[in-house]
Amino acid sequence: MKGKNSVSSEKVKDFKGTLKQLAHYLSSYKYLIGIVVLFAILSAAFSIIGPKIMGKATTEIFNGLVSKINGGSGINFHKISQILLFLLGLYGISAICNFLQNFIMSGVSQKIAYNLRKSISEKLHRLPMKYFDSKTHGEILSRVTNDVDTVSSNLDQCMTQMITSFTTLIGVVIMMFTISVPMTLAVLIIIPIAILLLAFIVSHSQKYFERQQEYLGHVNGKVEEVYGGHNIVKAFNGEEEAIQEFQDMNQTLYRSAWKSQFFSGIMMPVMNFIGNLGYVVVSIMGGYLVIQNKIQVGDIQSFIQYVRNFMHPLSNVAQIVNLIQAAIAAAERVFEFLDEEEEIKETDTPVSTENLEGNITFDHVKFGYQPEKTIIKDFNAKVKQGQKVAIVGPTGAGKTTMVKLLMRFYDINSGSIKIDGHDIKDFSRQDLRRMFGMVLQDTWLFSGSIEDNVKYGNMDATFEDVEKACREAHADHFIKTLPDSYHMVINEEGNNISQGQKQLLTIARVILENPKILILDEATSSVDTRTEEHIQKAMDELMKNRTSFIIAHRLSTIRNADLILVMNHGDIVEQGNHEELLKKNGFYAKLYNSQFEE
Numbered sequence: 001m002k003g004k005n006s007v008s009s010e011k012v013k014d015f016k017g018t019l020k021q022l023a024h025y026l027s028s029y030k031y032l033i034g035i036v037v038l039f040a041i042l043s044a045a046f047s048i049i050g051p052k053i054m055g056k057a058t059t060e061i062f063n064g065l066v067s068k069i070n071g072g073s074g075i076n077f078h079k080i081s082q083i084l085l086f087l088l089g090l091y092g093i094s095a096i097c098n099f100l101q102n103f104i105m106s107g108v109s110q111k112i113a114y115n116l117r118k119s120i121s122e123k124l125h126r127l128p129m130k131y132f133d134s135k136t137h138g139e140i141l142s143r144v145t146n147d148v149d150t151v152s153s154n155l156d157q158c159m160t161q162m163i164t165s166f167t168t169l170i171g172v173v174i175m176m177f178t179i180s181v182p183m184t185l186a187v188l189i190i191i192p193i194a195i196l197l198l199a200f201i202v203s204h205s206q207k208y209f210e211r212q213q214e215y216l217g218h219v220n221g222k223v224e225e226v227y228g229g230h231n232i233v234k235a236f237n238g239e240e241e242a243i244q245e246f247q248d249m250n251q252t253l254y255r256s257a258w259k260s261q262f263f264s265g266i267m268m269p270v271m272n273f274i275g276n277l278g279y280v281v282v283s284i285m286g287g288y289l290v291i292q293n294k295i296q297v298g299d300i301q302s303f304i305q306y307v308r309n310f311m312h313p314l315s316n317v318a319q320i321v322n323l324i325q326a327a328i329a330a331a332e333r334v335f336e337f338l339d340e341e342e343e344i345k346e347t348d349t350p351v352s353t354e355n356l357e358g359n360i361t362f363d364h365v366k367f368g369y370q371p372e373k374t375i376i377k378d379f380n381a382k383v384k385q386g387q388k389v390a391i392v393g394p395t396g397a398g399k400t401t402m403v404k405l406l407m408r409f410y411d412i413n414s415g416s417i418k419i420d421g422h423d424i425k426d427f428s429r430q431d432l433r434r435m436f437g438m439v440l441q442d443t444w445l446f447s448g449s450i451e452d453n454v455k456y457g458n459m460d461a462t463f464e465d466v467e468k469a470c471r472e473a474h475a476d477h478f479i480k481t482l483p484d485s486y487h488m489v490i491n492e493e494g495n496n497i498s499q500g501q502k503q504l505l506t507i508a509r510v511i512l513e514n515p516k517i518l519i520l521d522e523a524t525s526s527v528d529t530r531t532e533e534h535i536q537k538a539m540d541e542l543m544k545n546r547t548s549f550i551i552a553h554r555l556s557t558i559r560n561a562d563l564i565l566v567m568n569h570g571d572i573v574e575q576g577n578h579e580e581l582l583k584k585n586g587f588y589a590k591l592y593n594s595q596f597e598e
Contacts, residue, residue: 018331018335021331022335029112032107033105035104036101036104040097043101044167046097047090047091047168047309049175050087050091051305053083054087054301055296055303057084057087058298058301058302060083060298061080101160109155113148116152123338128410129409130369131340131341139218142220143333146216146217147330147331151327158320161316164316165316168312169310173310175302175306179295179299179306180286180294180295180299183286186281187278187281190274197274201266201270208260209260209326211256212256214256215249215253218249219246278310347426347427350431353427358386358435358517358546358547359420359421360381360418362379363380363416364378364380365378365416367413369410374413375398376405378415378570380572381575383549385547386546388560388561389548389549389562389564391551391564392553392565392566393566403521406519407432407436407438407519408424408429434515435516436515437457437510439506439507440521443499445502448489450479450488451486457509458512463486469508470508472511473505473508475501475505482497518542518549519549519551520548520549522553558578561577561578563575566581568587574586
């Protein structure tokens with residue numbers, strides 16, 4: 001029981017926190033929202049007066065008919081036409097106010113959506129890499145798209161309907177009291193019944209709205225994952241398993257969505273049933289009061305209209321509750337993302353990178369992606385400016401991890417990494433990463449022209465600079481054979497050029513960047529032997545007088561390295577140049593010789 005109460009209190013706390021954060025975004029537009037409230041009140045007020053005016057017209061017609069039967073002057077059409085023209089003017093003004101409030105509120109909701117997306121975009125760049133390792137791309141995208149859209153659209157409807165409904169309820173009650181106090185009190189008895197029913201439905205439906213948003217993110221993540229690896233799924237005949245996993249998630253989403261929509265769907269029929277009870281009460285009491293000459297016939301017509309107007313806002317409240325539930329569930333996911341732990345804050349007085357030479361020291365570096373699982377146990381190395389350093393070792397030894405630590409994609413658990421005596425934590429991340437040029441085993445190109453992709457390394461470069469970099473990377477030849485040459489657009493999937501060509505473009509990008517320190521992580525893994533020789537020559541030229549780190553499995557490509565760090569299980573087991581390590585006949589020699597064994 002204690003556990004349930006604890007969970008319940010946490011939910012209430014999260015709910016209040018979400019509302020507080022949402023209110024913070026709304027507060028930026030308090031003046032516009034104030035105008036919306038004003039127009040909503042005016043729209044409701046002019047609309048509320050209408051039924052009573054219509055009741056006067058009905059009374060006038062009824063009295064005219066009675067007068068005609070009794071031999072009098074009959075119906076006064078001139079007076080009725082004046083009443084109807086006045087009524088038309090009221091409804092016209094009400095419609096204009098309604099249009100204006102919706103127009104302004106639509107703008108406010110879209111601005112809030114814009115600010116949320118902007119906050120999410122900025123947050124993405126402040127999150128540590130471990131966050132992206134623990135979430136699927138689809139899950140993150142769902143928060144940017146589905147959840148923000150849900151907050152925006154539902155907020156738009158909630159604000160306008162809530163203000164209008166609240167104003168209408170108060171105005172209608174006042175107008176009903178002016179017609180008949182007993183009839184009004186009889187109608188108001190149904191409010192507690194309606195509130196109790198709404199509270200019961202809401203208490204049971206909120207958890208399903210939350211699950212609906214959660215599993216919508218899971219489904220999107222699964223779709224993105226399977227679509228991104230569609231070729232692998234096909235190659236390994238994994239279609240049935242992928243379909244089954246998707247169906248399981250989709251089934252969970254269906255159950256949550258069905259239950260949430262079911263509860264939201266029964267609100268309107270329940271409110272209509274209560275409203276019909278109100279009509280019965282008004283008809284019976286109204287007829288009795290007319291007989292007693294306490295009200296006019298037109299008052300009954302006006303009162304029935306007010307009862308309808310009274311029930312309509314109550315029904316709207318039921319609908320608004322559904323929208324609020326969905327909006328809160330979506331907003332909770334958005335704010336949960338925005339509250340995620342960010343990268344360690346940078347120093348307020350960062351060290352300049354202008355005159356650094358590129359001497360790097362790894363001093364007792366210890367790191368694990370998870371605190372309980374240490375990958376790099378005790379890494380020590382000194383790299384001098386201009387040295388070509390190769391990092392080799394079996395798969396999982398920690399080679400790529402060391403590079404990620406060097407660029408502060410992750411922060412080390414203990415020890416230090418220094419550049420020219422300065423801890424890398426003393427630099428701003430932006431300045432630190434600007435020092436490095438990186439070519440990864442996994443290429444990354446965006447949807448755009450070849451020129452734009454290469455210029456990503458130096459946005460100020462000219463077209464001639466791009467061409468020169470591509471020639472040095474031996475990419476110029478194949479580029480000029482493509483349609484539109486440097487202006488050819490690489491599609492979103494990047495499958496209109498080969499993997500090897502992608503690798504050449506990423507190498508050209510680094511050449512154009514002209515960094516102080518180079519990192520090559522299996523940079524030539526996707527090119528043929530002949531192209532690799534050309535690239536190796538270009539890289540040798542590029543690496544002159546630059547500190548360079550080369551991660552390679554093909555040890556024949558790093559024989560001319562100044563220093564080879566041999567890693568195994570997160571530690572350096574050997575270090576030296578190629579000849580020195582072969583003479584030791586140790587771990588490196590075994591790795592090197594294994595390449596030539598049949």
